Amino acid sequence: MLDNKGFDLWSDDYDKSVNLSEQDNDYPFAGYRDVLNTIYNQIRVKNEAKILDIGFGTGVLTKRLYDDGYEIWGIDFSEKMIEISREKMPEAKLIQYDFSKGIPDELVDENFDFIISTYALHHLNETEKVKFLTKLLDLLNNKGMILIGDVAFETRKMHDKCKSDCGEDNWDDEEFYLVFDEIEKSFKEVEFTQISHCAGVLRLSNKIVDKRNILDDEVFTYKITKDKKVFISWRGKQVTTLSGKKGEEFIRKIEDADFLEKQLIMAKETGNFKRGNEKGRGK
Ligand SMILES: C[S@@+](CC[C@H](N)C(=O)[O-])C[C@H]1O[C@@H](n2cnc3c(N)ncnc32)[C@H](O)[C@@H]1O
Incomplete structure (x- = not known):
């Protein structure tokens, strides 16, 4: 699994290597643009929003939202990725932090309309993911939404098929991919859309229900x-x-x-x- 220095080294080539994998419709980035567009289009429904991006990388998605005038916050642990993104989004609040340690102090009193993350949360195993996402739910505004785009599968069967189709040598066994029908039991308001043979978007919210009116x-x-x-x-x-x-x-x-x-x-x-x-x- 890559650490922050590994991502520093990948940062200059990141956009190119993602594009190649996407063009060939290969694991892990098949459907990458559609994943990002799905999240982008969901946010565009609102004219104003405060957005937190977890693992923003080179800012492919966040830069579009930044240019549209949304308030951008982000966490990433790679110094180089932050450098690249800061140049593109000078007004964004970009925090260097390792999300495997939870939520940074700078965010505990903040609230967001959208919390997004693309191709980053597979560094957490399922238990860690559930714990982290539960903490993120507490940072949402009323009617806020978490949107996670990543290598992801509706079922374990689809996950295993993708693994056998792409071959042991190409599969990264150190990453933990989202399997919707295993994670959905941990959340109340949760939806999933499969975007490609190996990617999907998970939506989480805190719908508050006034059952007794x-x-x-x-x-x-x-x-x-x-x-x-x-x-x-x-x-x-x-x-x-x-x-x-x-x-x-x-x-x-x-x-x-x-x-x-x-x-x-x-x-x-x-x-x-x-x-x-x-x-x-x-x-
Ligand atoms: C594959 S890139 C995805 C970048 C971008 N979101 C995209 O969709 O192109 C993963 C990003 O998450 C960051 N990342 C991975 N693990 C992290 C961690 N534990 N804490 C903070 N950032 C992390 C990496 O530095 C990198 O920028």
């Missing part, structure tokens, strides 16, 4: 003070205070939200309805 009543209310502190109340009783970055983020989200969205945002902030599980605070 409690939020149709105005159970949550909020007040914003002059110094931008936010006080959230549940049925008239103050339950949460947000200040600093958290408060600003809340104000930004709440301003554009409709009635039910406002209720869901406040439910999420107070931890009441996390991922569809109402914790059932008493009336």
Whole structure:
């Protein structure tokens, strides 16, 4: 498995070698452009978005989004990849970090509309992937989405067929490819699209479900003070205070939200309805 120095060495040739593998419709990059386009088109539905790219590499996908005016953040552990991408996207917030260690400190208080990753997460095994993706779900805004494009298969049978078709010598046994029907049980809101014989796009979100329609009543209310502190109340009783970055983020989200969205945002902030599980605070 390549470490950050390995990716440093690959960085100058990366785009060329990906193109060759893609043109020949070969594992591992068959369908590469379509994977990136699928993610790009999904994001373009929104005019404004804050996006985090995990393992952005030479910035093939992120640069397009950057040029379209989206706010770009990224993590990569290769100094050379960061150098190449920084030149293309000077305003992007690019962080050097090894994602096998989790989420960098710079991101714990941030929220994103989209978290994307292409051809990078196969460096984590399935348990590590589930753990990492679960942490990423917590960085999503209300209605946010994680989009993962990678070497990926709907079933283990398809994975094994691809492995035997391409031959032991060409197959990288040190990488862990996503198998949808094995990983889907770990998430509530999850979808998968197979794009080529060896690539696919996984979508994850935190759809918050108000199963008992409690939020149709105005159970949550909020007040914003002059110094931008936010006080959230549940049925008239103050339950949460947000200040600093958290408060600003809340104000930004709440301003554009409709009635039910406002209720869901406040439910999420107070931890009441996390991922569809109402914790059932008493009336
Ligand atoms: C195959 S490239 C993919 C680049 C780009 N996303 C694309 O689709 O072309 C994988 C990228 O992930 C980065 N990467 C791999 N493992 C990583 C890790 N543990 N932490 C941070 N970055 C990592 C590499 O440095 C490299 O830039």
